[in-house]
Amino acid sequence: xxxxxxxxxxxxxxxxxxxxxxxxxxxxxxxxxxxxxxxxxxxxxxxxxxxxxxxxxxxxxxxxxxxxxxxxxxxxxxxxxxxxxxxxxxxxxxxxxxxxxxxxxxxxxxxxxxxxxxxxxxxxxxxxxxxxxxxxxxxxxxxxxxxxxxxxxxxxxxxxxxxxxxxxxxxxxxxxxxxxxxxxxxxxxxxxxxxxxxxxxxxxxxxxxxxxxxxxxxxxxxxxxxxxxxxxxxxxxxxxxxxxxxxxxxxxxxxxxxxxxxxxxxxxxxxxxxxxxxxxxxxxxxxxxxxxxxxxxxxxxxxxxxxxxxxxxxxxxxxxxxxxxxxxxxxxxxxxxxxxxxxxxxxxxxxxxxxxxxxxxxxxxxxxxxxxxxxxxxxxxxxxxxxxxxxxxxxxxxxxx
Numbered sequence: 001x002x003x004x005x006x007x008x009x010x011x012x013x014x015x016x017x018x019x020x021x022x023x024x025x026x027x028x029x030x031x032x033x034x035x036x037x038x039x040x041x042x043x044x045x046x047x048x049x050x051x052x053x054x055x056x057x058x059x060x061x062x063x064x065x066x067x068x069x070x071x072x073x074x075x076x077x078x079x080x081x082x083x084x085x086x087x088x089x090x091x092x093x094x095x096x097x098x099x100x101x102x103x104x105x106x107x108x109x110x111x112x113x114x115x116x117x118x119x120x121x122x123x124x125x126x127x128x129x130x131x132x133x134x135x136x137x138x139x140x141x142x143x144x145x146x147x148x149x150x151x152x153x154x155x156x157x158x159x160x161x162x163x164x165x166x167x168x169x170x171x172x173x174x175x176x177x178x179x180x181x182x183x184x185x186x187x188x189x190x191x192x193x194x195x196x197x198x199x200x201x202x203x204x205x206x207x208x209x210x211x212x213x214x215x216x217x218x219x220x221x222x223x224x225x226x227x228x229x230x231x232x233x234x235x236x237x238x239x240x241x242x243x244x245x246x247x248x249x250x251x252x253x254x255x256x257x258x259x260x261x262x263x264x265x266x267x268x269x270x271x272x273x274x275x276x277x278x279x280x281x282x283x284x285x286x287x288x289x290x291x292x293x294x295x296x297x298x299x300x301x302x303x304x305x306x307x308x309x310x311x312x313x314x315x316x317x318x319x320x321x322x323x324x325x326x327x328x329x330x331x332x333x334x335x336x337x338x339x340x341x342x343x344x345x346x347x348x349x350x351x352x353x354x355x356x357x358x359x360x361x362x363x364x365x366x367x368x369x370x371x372x373x374x375x376x377x378x379x380x381x382x383x384x385x386x387x388x389x390x391x392x393x394x395x396x397x398x399x400x401x
Contacts, residue, residue, distance in 0.1 A: 038160050168250070255310060
């Protein structure tokens with residue numbers, strides 16, 4: 001039965017690959033750019049003018065961020081079921097449409113309760129899009145191509161940083177939200193044109209598979225969520241509050257986006273040669289070091305560190321998913337829903353720890369250093385996974401003409 005299930009899964013992947021792999025890849029890049037690069041990470045760049053104009057405290061900013069992460073947790077819980085019930089394409093497109101609406105509504109009111117509510121809703125939508133697109137990629141494309149698509153996160157960050165830099169420098173905070181709402185709406189139309197239709201399947205929920213090796217991957221991914229989120233949420237605010245110019249802070253976030261466009265491709269190359277296990281260890285250690293340099297180094301070191309951080313943080317999702325697939329070929333791709341759920345818990349914990357510490361100490365330097373420690377521990381847990389996990393290295397498949 002297990003062999004038959006694996007054969008059916010592979011047949012499904014091949015049948016979709018033959019339809020329109022380029023369209024699925026390009027559509028996934030656009031969808032992830034909007035869902036993650038704009039829907040989630042644009043808040044980092046929009047936060048300084050919101051803090052200034054709405055008089056938000058560090059703790060209030062942390063609560064708004066945490067609301068988004070709690071929404072991400074809720075979205076991860078239902079995403080796999082929705083994908084199985086309605087298929088990944090429909091779920092992703094509906095999520096993109098509602099995300100564009102939510103981003104526009106965020107600008108309609110500056111009350112803390114409203115910002116918490118809209119960021120919560122955007123978190124749900126981002127998680128649903130991320131999981132649906134991720135499942136679609138790993139079930140319909142070869143692993144190397146699927147990992148490249150996660151560079152869409154960086155493209156979204158880079159595009160958002162360039163779009164928002166002149167907006168946040170002058171004018172009211174609401175304009176930035178309206179700008180990324182329009183961009184997300186455009187992305188919805190593009191993704192609708194590019195992602196090919198796919199067949200529906202019998203409904204199922206989050207997949208929790210495997211034994212101790214996968215639980216170590218889970219724990220590592222939780223710590224990745226704790227570790228990366230402090231940088232991803234408060235990096236721009238940290239630079240502004242320590243006296244750097246708005247241009248330098250926006251430049252750092254632009255560097256994150258630039259790094260994140262190539263990181264998933266680099267992780268695919270690394271994984272093909274050395275395996276997903278060593279890839280995770282390498283990128284998590286590098287991410288921890290980049291966070292330390294960002295927290296402590298004078299300009300221009302934070303710009304370089306931001307680029308390295310950007311190259312590292314989007315690699316954990318696809319590399320962890322590859323490990324799931326290697327350890328459980330029958331249903332590993334659908335383990336992405338469970339991984340996203342665990343990651344979301346880590347993202348909630350991170351700001352709730354960082355916010356009070358920053359409020360007490362006056363800035364986010366110590367929270368950033370603590371987050372680097374969490375990332376180093378995440379790498380250590382992956383090092384404890386047996387060497388056979390995450391192998392064999394990914395190899396591109398060739399199809400007959």
